[in-house]
Amino acid sequence: MNLHARLKTYLQNNPTAIGKVVDYNAGTDRLFPLDFTAANIELNMTIIADTQQFSDWVSEKLKVNNCRYGIGGYMEHRTIYAVSPHFDTDAEPRRLHLGVDIWGDAGTLVYSPFDGTVHSFQDNNNLGDYGPAIILKHNLDGLTLYSLYGHLSRKSLIGLTIGMPINKNQQIATLGNNQENGQWPPHLHFQLMYDMEGKHGDYPGVCKYSEKEQYGLNIPDPNLVLRF
Template identity: 55%
Template sequence: MDASARLAAALKAYPPNISKVVDFDETKDRLYQFDLTKNNTELSFEVVNDVAKFSHWVDEKLADNNCRYGIGGYMELRTIYDNREQFETSGEQRQLHLGVDIWADACTPVYAPLDGVVHSFQDNAHFGDYGPTIILKHQLGKLTFYSLYGHLNRECLTDLSVGKAIKSGQHIANFGTAEVNGGWPPHLHFQLMLDMEGMVGDYPGACRNSDKTKYLQNIPDSALLLKFPPAING
């Protein structure tokens, strides 16, 4: 049983109070599906490696499609990580995205979808990294799992402590600007893990494609906790 199946089973057996992650209103908000694979020929090296141009491209796609939010990324093989030192390994590049990205304006509020406690937090302040990051620990019956929130505002880290109780629906952060979020257009990297593998304040958000089978055993599909309707295809 892979990670998504294990979490789905726990959610069914111990149905929790799942809250929003962002202020998405299904009655009026639309969701745009971003494609950040090699099939998207609009994303040239020049665009992806210039945060202002990349941000403009994201904003334009959302505006043209009358969408407040964009989404995408779970197990998506992305070429936008090429030539970024953060994703280089010896040999094969880390191109497989493990979480779900939610794209919206800077300062967009972020909420905890479930009760939990703060596992860890830190500012991963390197170009191409998460920037300010929060990781929460959750319990559903016998299943322990974790939720990661990356590319946040720096101020969200000031009132946290390891073990602090967090309630479902609690406002925990805002989307950070490109100046603090690792150099990306404003968005939230939302990811679930069954095992933190001893890591604190950080966990890989991308892996080598050859390691996909391994990570499917640890990284559930974040859509299991997101209350989003089908997105408009990009």
Template identity: 55%
Template sequence: MKNSFAVLAQKLMRTFKEVIKANALSIQKVVDFNKNSDKLLPLDFTSANTELTDEILDKTDLFSAWVNQKLADNDARYGIGGYNEHRTIYSRSAHFNTGEEPRRLHLGVDVWGPAETSIYNFYDAKVHSFANNNNFGDYGATIILAYNMEGFEFYALYGHLSLASLNGLEEGKVIGAGKKIAELGVKEENGYWPPHLHFQLVLDIKDLKGDYPGVCKFSERDKYLANCPDPNLILKYSFY
């Protein structure tokens, strides 16, 4: 059973990558960015980053100041990274510490930038669901869009948005490619994080609405990564 599941997952992932590649010219931006003039700064949130002390992580304002200083020092428009990253920063929130094994493996890509940064839809979609996941350390305002690309259905989760981004939404609403869909939220609206976008792809969202795990247990890594492809397939930030 396990082997058959793995084969099925690999086949699904291969099909997804082929569909994305075939439609690459139709995929539009998620954030404003000019790769010829703007710079992305990879940010490491694993145990290798010894600059992030418990004192900094415990206070969102200090954490935000650290991110902002990193971007300023490196003349970068955004911080970037996090897919398949085993992070220590989630120790700041009890939301990730339930059960015997805490959740630490990140399943999306984070784009770190100022609050009110505009977020765009990269391809024609429908609103699948939305919610305000307002636990400390959670997504805060969240939008999930459903996509159908050459008959292949998948989803994208946009987390840590402003509450105003949820206004006027309804399930099934059509949103065209290139349309602005949201803005990054301040800490009080985004789960008490430094402003950033959590962007995650999901192949099978099951019966979940307005939420999907963005962080999993390391022991469940293979299962979740098989269902959550690398968002850089869409972002196209392979040059960072």
């Protein structure tokens, strides 16, 4: 059984082992799908290049549509990354998004969906990067799974130690504002990995399209855990 199949089987057989990542009530909270591909002709580079304009655009979308969060992004081929040299390479640029983004207000509470430990954390302080990020390690009946939380507030890193135990549904962070989170509209980048490949406090959240199959083997769909 491959890793994706093992994860799906575990989640299906142990639904009570899965906690929340953000506060969400399926009966009352609405989610707005945000599209950051070339198909979104409303969003132009002038807006994206201005962090405050971009933040205001996202906030207005959620407000007008009466939605608590914006959502989307897994394996989405995004054009918005052209604004940041962080995602450009000498040949093929990185544009394929590997996690799910949850767009909401700065200060939004973030939780661990499983019992686990702190694997690593750091402030990835580059334009367009994660900013403060936390990575947790989980043992799901023998299956090792890592969860990554990017674009956090800097205060989220205070008091953390590697190996610190974390409980399911324990608050671990808050969303950062656009001055501290890599200069993005406030949101959470939530991503799952089976193998950290030796990395600490960081793992690619965007890859080249030609690497889709390679990264797809290590990165399952976060929607399996989010269950929105």
